[in-house]
Amino acid sequence: MPSCQKLRPGGTYSGKQGFDYFEGIARETTGAKGICMHLLTIPPGGRAKAHKHATHETAIFVLEGRGVMLWGARLEHRMKTEAGDLVYIPADTPHLPFNPTDAPVRAVIARTDPHEQESVVLLPELEALAEF
Template identity: 70%
Template sequence: MTTATTGQCRRIRAESTYDGKQGFTYFEGIARESTGAQAICMHLLRIPPGGRAKAHMHENHETAIYVIEGRTIMHWGPRLENLMEAVAGDMVYIPADVPHLPINDGDTEAVAVIARTDPHEQESVVLLPELEACVPS
């Protein structure tokens, strides 16, 4: 993948995908790896019905999500003890270092735009396998 030089605008079409550590397949978007971004990463995520991420957090980086279609639930907190529903039109903020685990427990695909303050697609992802049992399958 090529990296843009400073001062160049870039356009990315969400066609290529990559498998994230979290267990989802993401559409490649804006990242240091694709555009040379210095402080932001943004990509598209489609979660199929029944799709579930692995428990994780983004070390030292904030996340903002805009739900375009569908509905998801997200368990979050030190023991994933909190629950948040997000539907089309909702914006979700996840502070840095907060454990979370999103799930599409509906019958239709959920689609979201995700942006993080980490310019890399996956470097700040920290898996938390010890929290998997906190959320029944």
């Protein structure tokens, strides 16, 4: 029978998206089968690479700071976020988060991909379309 587990974020890993994440709930750390949850800090001026998560949904809770996320087939949409916001990203939706401020953005990220990085698909062809 599986057991309940408690983790305290400590180590980090580098994601394909260009950010460092605090290790959290994932198949690799807890044996999770359908979800992962991590903490992310986007440093001042930091940005991800354009990407999507194939077949997996993402939910984000912004803990502190203000950020911006470009999203859509051509990154044509712009969403501003701030502490207290909840953000939903449907599966297969191209997006690119960035921090245009001089303070860090911290967020809790949950995804229906227990491996977290398994479904990441980089979209370098969209990089030139990103308007910061």
